[in-house]
Amino acid sequence: MKKRILFGMDIGGTNTVYGLVDENAKLIAHSGFKTNTKPEINAYVKIIAEQLSAMYNKYSTEYELAGIGVGAPNGNYYTGSIKLPPNIPWIKDLNLVQELKKYFDVPIVLTNDANAMAYGEMIFGAAQGAKDIIVITLGTGLGSGIIVNGKVVYGHEGIAGELGHVCVVPNGRHCACGKDGCLETYASASGIKRTLFQLIAEHDGKSVFNTITFEQLTSKMIAEAALQGDPIALEAFEYTGNLLGLALANAALVTQPEVVVLSGGLAKAGDLIFKPTIKAFEKYLLPLYRDKIKVIPSTLKNDSAAIMGAAALVWNEMDNN
């Protein structure tokens, strides 16, 4: 009998990556292409189908394809659609599950990319063994996936888990979503850049960043300056961690997780971001909740985490049916 194998796929604004994952959670093969290679829905679906078929064909004597899991921005678990993803403007409403079903007669599960990542952390990553988990991705924006009792929280219409848009500062910074004061305008790679510029303004420009434009500035540069002891860069991390810790504590009071996982570029700053985040997190928790919830970095490799997470999601789906 052939062994079962799954495709995990992650659709990002820049890259579409996919891979074959076996039942032992081993990534057998992986590849990808630029999402904008064919910026038109039918052509894009066709290229996915062709590439997946080509990869699977190499392994089809040994393995049987058992399912496809997909993580995508604004992916809806219930409908199978990707709707107005902010970073892929040419996708308006793509029902990828329905389209891929034309090529592959296997269970296909699609969800928000952050949910897929969260699932990956639970099955393969830093949150292994836990059933109540919050996973935060601190990238350009802030993505989040919430797991309650071992299951991703999808919500009434499949779009739950938007911690990036909880309001942490009423009438605060303007967010691309149209609201003001959203967490992701503070706790993200772009948020900490805004904080640094705010601090430069407050400190009248006494900073090692005096000759850097907003466009040139990266969160990595802020982390490097902080490691050198630059007070404004250090203050930027304190400020970011304080608001992230506040929002995480408020979310933890809803679901009482066992583990909070921080992933993404900004989480790579290590103690610089973890220390102020954990300090604020503990401060804003109810006393009964304190000193119990781990706040830890992701242990998944960035390039495979999303693939593995999407694949894990479909394994779980099949085990429950």
Add this chain to the structure above:
Amino acid sequence: MKKRILFGMDIGGTNTVYGLVDENAKLIAHSGFKTNTKPEINAYVKIIAEQLSAMYNKYSTEYELAGIGVGAPNGNYYTGSIKLPPNIPWIKDLNLVQELKKYFDVPIVLTNDANAMAYGEMIFGAAQGAKDIIVITLGTGLGSGIIVNGKVVYGHEGIAGELGHVCVVPNGRHCACGKDGCLETYASASGIKRTLFQLIAEHDGKSVFNTITFEQLTSKMIAEAALQGDPIALEAFEYTGNLLGLALANAALVTQPEVVVLSGGLAKAGDLIFKPTIKAFEKYLLPLYRDKIKVIPSTLKNDSAAIMGAAALVWNEMDNN
């Protein structure tokens, strides 16, 4: 064959109430006693056992007792214990499930009183038919029960769902829990009293409440003054609703509920509290979430809601096993 019947019980700081609920969700009989009648654990458990037995004996020819559901402050679903309930100081750590098992050989489920209420709203009340629900009780404090995909969210250790203690105003009002700025210091019967006094201070005492002490003041008096058009009382409701709406929106971004139910004394103020709450709620939601989530009053009668909710919880438990 005898029909199945359940006990639902609600333990409050003032009253312990209980009743028999049949499979058609009909409250067959109910009664209660002062929680402090026997302020000692063994005596208290004994009085519960005696009263339940006496009530059940009247119906035991027709019905068979199938289970007991209990809602209690700081009740833990996983352990069956009531731990340091703020309003019943003589209970330190009472494993009521274990104690009642000595008297009744049936499934016994215990949880937080707010969770039991939330369950009651889903099965019998305002949230019937919905599977993703947030229920808020605006009493002396603020209790909350969260339901995701038809199941109460218990969290890692059984104490999830503490919206009363999310921070809505960093460094804000001091809360009995030890933190500052907790939602329940603003959105509760006692919270709106604090707000009214704050507004009197800001407006230099130009208020119909000038001759009322803090001890005399009730949230009902504030509602009555607001209905008469008193500007300070109206502002107190606006202020309360704005912070409640903000916190509810932030929680809704975690679980994307279909329905939010407001119950308890302050919710009886109707439009006075619902209008500003809904206005802020919609404002702080992500655009994709707007105009979809109902914020509605409880339809359960206060005296039976908690009994019915606790009973519903144990029905559900049995159906799942």
